[in-house]
Amino acid sequence: MTTHAPDVTAPHPPSARAAASAARPTVSHRLRRLVRGRGDAARWERPALLGLLLATGVLYVVNLDVNGWANAFYSAAVQAGSQSWEAFFYGSSDAANAITVDKPPAFLWVIGISVRLFGLNSWAILLPQALMGVASVAVLYRIVRRRFSAGAALVAGTVLATTPVATLMFRYDNPDALLVLLTIGAIALTLRGIESGRMRWVVWAGVLVGLGFLTKQLQAFLVLPPLVGVYLVASPRPLLRRFGHLAAAAAALVVSAGWWVAIVELVPASARPYIGGSQTNSFLELTFGYNGLGRVTGDETGSVVPGGTTGAGSWGSTGLTRLFGSEFGTQVTWLLPTALLLLVVSLVAVGARRRSDPRQATVLVLGGSLLVTGAVFSFMGGIFHPYYTVALAPYIAGLVGIGAGLVWQRRAVLAWRIATSVIVAVSGAWSFALLTQASPWQPWIRWVVLAATAGGAVLVLVPPRGRRVASATIAVVLVAALLGPTAFSVQTTTVGHTGALPSAGPSVTSAGPGGGIGGPGGVGGGQPGQQQAPGGQAPGGQAPGGQAPGGQAPGGQAPGQLQGDGTAAGAGGGTNLLGGSTEVSEKVVAALSADADDYTWAAATVGSNSAATYQLATGDPVMAIGGYNGTDPSPTLSEFTTLVAEGRVHWFIGSSTNTSGSSGSDAAAKIAAWVAANFDAQTVGGVTMYDLTSGA
Secondary structure (H helix, E strand, O other): OOOOOOOOOOOOOOOOHHHHHHHHHOHHHHHHHHEEEEEEEEOHHHHHHHHHHHHHHHHOOOOOHOOOOOOOOHHHHHHHHHHOHHHHHHOOOOOOEEEEOOOOOOHHHHHHHHHHHOOOOHHHHHHHHHHHHHHHHHHHHHHHOOOHHHHHHHHHHHHHOHHHHHHHHHOOOHHHHHHHHHHHHHEEEEEEHHOOOHHHHHHHHHHHHHHHHHHHHHHHHHHHHHHHHHHHHHHHOOOOHHHHHHHHHHHHHHHHHEEEEEHHOOHHHHHOOOOOOOOOOHHHHHHHHHHHHHHHHHHOOOOOOOOOOOOOOOOEEEOOOOHHHHHHHHHHHHHHHHHHHHHHHHHHOOOOOOOOOHHHHHHHHHHHHHHHHHHHHHOOEEEEEEHHHHHHHHHHHHHHHHHHHHHHHHHOOEEEHHHHHHHHHHHHHHHHHHHHOOOOOOOHHHHHHHHHHHHHHOOOOOOOOHHHHHHHHHHHHHHHHHHHHHHHHHHHHOOOOOEEEHHHHHOOOOOOOOEEEEEEEEEEOOOOOOOOOOOOOOOOOOOOOOOOOOHHOOOOOOOOOOOOOOOEEEEEHHHOOOOOOOOOOOOHHHHHHHHHHOEEEEEEOOHHHHHHHHHEEEEEEOOEEOOOOOOOOOOOOOOHHHHOOOOOOEEEEEEOOOOOOOOOOOOHHHHHHHHHHHHEEEEOOOOEEEEOOOOO
């Protein structure tokens, strides 16, 4: 038998690895696909998406540093985290870890990483928020585009990007930007789970909701009822399998949120900072009390502004019409009536063809999230700031995009054209009403909106007659719907916003309690940075955040004019709880910075906003006595006197804070009274200060 050696010169069949390598797209192909999109998509679709994201980025980034430190309370915590990893982990207000902020720290971690990379400045703090805004628009676009037209997805992304409160909060250092991104992400993953029937998607959705809890606690759970309900209804898996998937998602949620909570609760209190916002140094108490059920019932121990679930309380009237009032209307409700109408229209258009229809599931998740969150916001009796309404923005935007696409596809039928005309008229009329509230500002805009509304309501009644008529109709309707909120969003980027109560857009006439005038940077109005409480007045009657020339502390009065009871004198009993100006005179900075390395805290003062002002100015730890509201029992009088005796605190800075109306601890008032009784006051740059090392 003759054998032959293998012919090494003959060509071999390609290996599996070589075939995969040959099939792998080249870099140029990937770039081309990035720009042009999928092969089955219209040529304009991907460029339009990229243009939307670019325009969103420009809107959120341009003039970003006009906000300065924005919310100095959180900026000071970021500063502390850049100096101490322990402060970074816990979310401490100062690098010496006296007390934490009154929120979990996930959003501070994101900003803190940016600051550690690029240094402490306004851009490093606020740019991550802007990028979260762009990412939120991209994720919402993807949610809508998976089951609806590209036009519908573009409308949804545009509505979200141009919602005034979204423009405000994606340029601000509050936790809401990250919470919105995580919430939209959880919705997207849940819908993927419904489409595929695979458990991994809902498990990852649970992880994102858990991270949302570490961002803003129980508010993250408002999305759970619609997510759970729609998954149980729409998942293609058998019922027991659906429950199993949700159980796994719940476990993922508990793990992703609970690991940090477990560490905080298990570490001895003496080995970690005090949990700000709680009365018992417990994060669980903070979760279910001040930041939890207390927000709903109005019974928030430690708040200096009492709430209430009926009537016109300190945080505005509650009820179904609350969100349409002037404090909140111009922030987010421009297209809220439209979204509610289109929710009904979309359910009719999609129909109930089968239980697991992903299109129906998408509408139900967005609609359910809007209704649940909107209902809680409408009736909660505790602390409720207008910027909280940013949580509604993606649901409104998604429903508007989906509904607009569905009615446009059915415009050949007269009944659908009539319904569309009514919706356009309602949308434009409400926009005109909101613009009228801001009558001194650019009055021509409302007349353009009114004209476009009339024209759009007529044009949509015309049967389809070619591309030109269709393009003209779309353009007119978009002007009617989006010109108002877009103008408010652009205006928001032109002025600075600081403090705890930022508000988007120009001044509007207030119909709420107090009858004040709303304005940029504050619901109550005034100049940018002068934050006021709903109704036009800050609690106590004096607007915090007044001018601070010559080192006056935020609040407009030189701090430290202490009464015999330890409270501070100030016009109208003014408080310094809501932030505002962060100007500090050079003399005060020099005094605080002198030998600061010899002390654990360069200074101590009542209230976190006052402490943040001086800490940001000096870069040295400043103890926030009593936490955010000055009502936490941290430190107690005995603890503070011990720290002073040990020489760990250099200065006590008088504060205009008055917590006499609070249900929380009076430890801060006792400390202030003890300082006033035992140390000599001196005025430095217009600020009353006490040298705690001079001897009692």
